[in-house]
Amino acid sequence: xxxxxxxxxxxxxxxxxxxxxxxxxxxxxxxxxxxxxxxxxxxxxxxxxxxxxxxxxxxxxxxxxxxxxxxxxxxxxxxxxxxxxxxxxxxxxxxxxxxxxxxxxxxxxxxxxxxxxxxxxxxxxxxxxxxxxxxxxxxxxxxxxxxxxxxxxxxxxxxxxxxxxxxxxxxxxxxxxxxxxxxxxxxxxxxxxxxxxxxxxxxxxxxxxxxxxxxxxxxxxxxxxxxxxxxxxxxxxxxxxxxxxxxxxxxxxxxxxxxxxxxxx
Amino acid sequence: xxxxxxxxxxxxxxxxxxxxxxxxxxxxxxxxxxxxxxxxxxxxxxxxxxxxxxxxxxxxxxxxxxxxxxxxxxxxxxxxxxxxxxxxxxxxxxxxxxxxxxxxxxxxxxxxxxxxxxxxxxxxxxxxxxxxxxxxxxxxxxxxxxxxxxxxxxxxxxxxxxxxxxxxxxxxxxxxxxxxxxxxxxxxxxxxxxxxxxxxxxxxxxxxxxxxxxxxxxxxxxxxxxxxxxxxxxxxxxxxxxxxxxxxxxxxxxxxxxxxxxxxxxxxxxxxxxxxxxxxxxxxxxxxxxxxxxxxxxxxxxxxxxxxxxxxxxxxxxxxxxxxxxxxxxxx
Numbered sequence: 313x314x315x316x317x318x319x320x321x322x323x324x325x326x327x328x329x330x331x332x333x334x335x336x337x338x339x340x341x342x343x344x345x346x347x348x349x350x351x352x353x354x355x356x357x358x359x360x361x362x363x364x365x366x367x368x369x370x371x372x373x374x375x376x377x378x379x380x381x382x383x384x385x386x387x388x389x390x391x392x393x394x395x396x397x398x399x400x401x402x403x404x405x406x407x408x409x410x411x412x413x414x415x416x417x418x419x420x421x422x423x424x425x426x427x428x429x430x431x432x433x434x435x436x437x438x439x440x441x442x443x444x445x446x447x448x449x450x451x452x453x454x455x456x457x458x459x460x461x462x463x464x465x466x467x468x469x470x471x472x473x474x475x476x477x478x479x480x481x482x483x484x485x486x487x488x489x490x491x492x493x494x495x496x497x498x499x500x501x502x503x504x505x506x507x508x509x510x511x512x513x514x515x516x517x518x519x520x521x522x523x524x525x526x527x528x529x530x531x532x533x534x535x536x537x538x539x540x541x542x543x544x545x546x547x548x549x550x551x552x553x554x555x556x557x558x559x560x561x562x563x564x565x566x567x568x569x570x571x572x573x574x575x576x577x
Numbered sequence: 578x579x580x581x582x583x584x585x586x587x588x589x590x591x592x593x594x595x596x597x598x599x600x601x602x603x604x605x606x607x608x609x610x611x612x613x614x615x616x617x618x619x620x621x622x623x624x625x626x627x628x629x630x631x632x633x634x635x636x637x638x639x640x641x642x643x644x645x646x647x648x649x650x651x652x653x654x655x656x657x658x659x660x661x662x663x664x665x666x667x668x669x670x671x672x673x674x675x676x677x678x679x680x681x682x683x684x685x686x687x688x689x690x691x692x693x694x695x696x697x698x699x700x701x702x703x704x705x706x707x708x709x710x711x712x713x714x715x716x717x718x719x720x721x722x723x724x725x726x727x728x729x730x731x732x733x734x735x736x737x738x739x740x741x742x743x744x745x746x747x748x749x750x751x752x753x754x755x756x757x758x759x760x761x762x763x764x765x766x767x768x769x770x771x772x773x774x775x776x777x778x779x780x781x782x783x784x785x786x787x788x789x790x791x792x793x794x795x796x797x798x799x800x801x802x803x804x805x806x807x808x809x810x811x812x813x814x815x816x817x818x819x820x821x822x823x824x825x826x827x828x829x830x831x832x833x834x835x836x837x838x839x840x841x842x843x844x845x846x847x848x849x850x851x852x853x854x855x856x857x858x859x860x861x862x863x864x865x866x867x868x869x870x871x872x873x874x875x876x877x878x879x880x881x882x883x884x885x886x887x888x889x890x891x892x893x894x895x896x897x898x899x900x901x902x903x904x905x906x907x908x909x
Contacts, residue, residue: 358802361802361805361806362805362806363801363802363805363806383805383808383809383810384808385808386808387806387807387808387809388808390806391806392802392803392806394800394802394803394806396800396801396802396803397799397800397802397803398662398798398799398800398803399798399799399800399803400798400799400853402848402852402853403795403852403853403854404852407795407852407853407854411795411796411799411807412807414792414793414795414796414807414808414809415807415808417792419789419790420789467807473806
């Protein structure tokens with residue numbers, strides 16, 4: 313499943329947020345969306361999971377305009393794990409995951425054995441089967457994220473949208489979640505806050521800066537020292553270590569670069 | 578811990594409990610009719626003519642209205658709590674019942690001529706719908722209906738309408754005032770058969786419609802963005818749910834007056850026992866709300882026999898401590 317975002321412009325209350333943003337995610341790839349706060353990362357995601365219609369430009373999944381689909385059709389193809397989630401703490405894990413079946417049902421449909429099988433499989437893949445009867449509110453941050461991921465998988469999506477999935481998780485939970493996302497094999501567009509993690513798990517990166525694409529491509533092509541300095545304001549370089557892992561090394565001296573980070577749109 | 582109680586047996590038990598409580602409520606009052614005779618009368622067998630008249634003409638419509646009012650207000654409360662994402666929401670929060678009060682009190686104190694010849698109930702309904710429209714208009718901005726704006730405009734409209742009602746009360750004479758007080762605190766004492774069809778159709782239709790909507794209500798409470806990603810048209814859902822809960826509240830308040838706390842208490846009570854899944858919640862809330870109101874009405878006419886007390890006094894006496902307890906609980 314191939315995602316193409318083409319020339320997307322978004323304005324919120326008159327302020328331009330995204331300017332001619334284009335990107336692509338090939339089938340099975342994990343594409344990371346990075347950039348400083350306020351660079352338009354979450355807004356771009358919103359245009360993909362159809363919460364915010366772009367002013368111009370389009371978002372296509374295998375050539376289909378996602379905004380031309382009815383909302384339920386779109387939700388059977390695109391699932392999202394978001395930050396603002398307000399899932400009631402009293403819901404059980406199984407109930408939360410079952411929400412993923414929502415777009416597969418009309419008003420008169422009830423859950424069938426097929427749905428239950430999909431829910432179970434989603435829970436298994438996300439590693440939350442053991443949490444089955446627990447209340448959502450009693451889970452740890454990492455467990456909650458995995459339950460949300462299971463909910464998204466229950467939608468049987470072809471494209472997975474993640475908005476800072478590792479936010480507020482401790483280090484082990486972060487790694488577990490990202491390993492899981494890696495292993496799913498589903499085309500994924502993820503906003504990532506931490507460059508080190510993004511560099512490690514993503515097939516390619518899109519760097520947003522002030523609502524524009526500042527760099528894009530395979531990790532090492534996107535995270536050049538110039539981009540790291542100009543966009544993130546840090547003196548650092550990304551390199552592939554002998555073990556094959558891309559790591560970011562920050563220069564000695566004061567942590568922040570002091571150079572120009574910058575343009576808000 | 579959260580293995581949920583099984584739904585179908587619970588619904589069956591509650592349905593039987595509702596029928597039983599209605600049967601008892603039909604027999605008890607200023608004149609008591611033994612249970613056996615009540616049963617004979619209800620099933621159309623010959624019995625004492627006076628008792629038959631009391632039961633068929635007064636008690637049955639009254640008990641039915643109590644059940645419908647309890648069910649209607651409870652469902653409206655459950656839906657509004659999901660709609661405005663606030664556990665403390667109930668039909669009163671949105672100013673709808675204040676609108677109904679203005680309509681009803683206007684007719685009671687100034688006569689029906691001022692309301693274009695409408696009776697108390699019709700004027701109350703018109704007032705409720707007018708208030709709902711104003712709240713709706715104020716609550717949206719750039720085509721978006723946001724929970725916070727909705728609550729704030731509901732509270733604001735409610736206060737203005739309360740001021741109007743207070744002014745009308747000052748102008749009323751003692752006799753009118755008593756009627757107004759009774760109406761504002763809610764009562765099903767004046768129930769007549771001819772009032773029932775409208776409220777029954779509204780409550781049953783809205784309840785059934787909303788039960789089909791349970792899954793989407795579940796999606797809605799996960800938040801606007803998540804619900805959108807689950808394929809819900811959030812704006813349309815909010816508009817529809819607001820319209821349905823306004824209609825429900827308006828129809829009930831128009832005939833039963835201002836009965837507070839039911840829409841708050843019943844949904845929370847049911848959630849505690851059965852969880853937050855709206856597909857289970859709504860049918861259970863309907864039955865529990867109906868039972869609760871039938872019993873409250875029964876109390877209202879037996880505590881101070883032969884005098885009757887308004888329902889709102891009891892729902893407040895039971896509801897307020899519950900409310901306080903709810904506030905103290907974690908996770909509420």
